[in-house]
Amino acid sequence: AQKITQTQPGMFVQEKEAVTLDCTYDTSDPSYGLFWYKQPSSGEMIFLIYQGSYDQQNATEGRYSLNFQKARKSANLVISASQLGDSAMYFCAMRVNTDKLIFGTGTRLQVFP
Amino acid sequence: DAGVIQSPRHEVTEMGQEVTLRCKPISGHNSLFWYRQTMMRGLELLIYFNNNVPIDDSGMPEDRFSAKMPNASFSTLKIQPSEPRDSAVYFCASNPWGGGFSNEQFFGPGTRLTVL
DSSP states (O other): OOEEEOOOSEEEEETTSOEEEOOEEEOSOSOOEEEEEEEOTTOOOEEEEEEETTOSSOOEETTEEEEEETTTTEEEEEEOSOOGGGOEEEEEEEEOSSSOEEEOOOEEEEEEO | OOOOEEEOSEEEEOTTOOEEEEEEOOTTOOEEEEEEEETTTEEEEEEEEETTEEEEOTTOOSTTEEEEEEETTEEEEEESSOOGGGOEEEEEEEEOSSSOTTOOOEEOOOEEEEEO
């Protein structure tokens, strides 16, 4: 079965520090895409970063990077230099074969001064 | 460009009433998705369409829920009759179809439904 697992319901990080949000996935298909979305308290879903299963390099977008370890089936999100505005829910998602995304349960990140 | 548009943004209704949620995808996007988000169940895919055709409705909870996409720029999600357990935030999302795995799904702002 295809599944995304986010084992950290909540994380705390101090401003300006880096934080890693964990995501593991399960699929037997060799072709897939992995996504991270951010959901602030206002409720909207914001796309952050994408990694394809055949991408050789880890994806980066500004302060976001994706630590992709294919053999371990993990796609952890790293946020460098955390800011107060990074406080939000973060969702990992996977696309396999079809257009639909399979989402994890999310991790709530709190950034404190 | 306008993003995905959903209406209403908030809906409060009484049990037993019919509720219709509306969505306008981004122009040119051929895939449209309806999600439901609750604290208990997280983000669930209810149904999705490609080129106005329903492809997967396995997430639709029961017959009280129905979704239509009469044209490329409009979709509705209807609940009839509504029940308190339907209270949730309903998201509509769209993406281009056929561009491979990397197509980002763009989400609307959501409709917060409260059924009393």
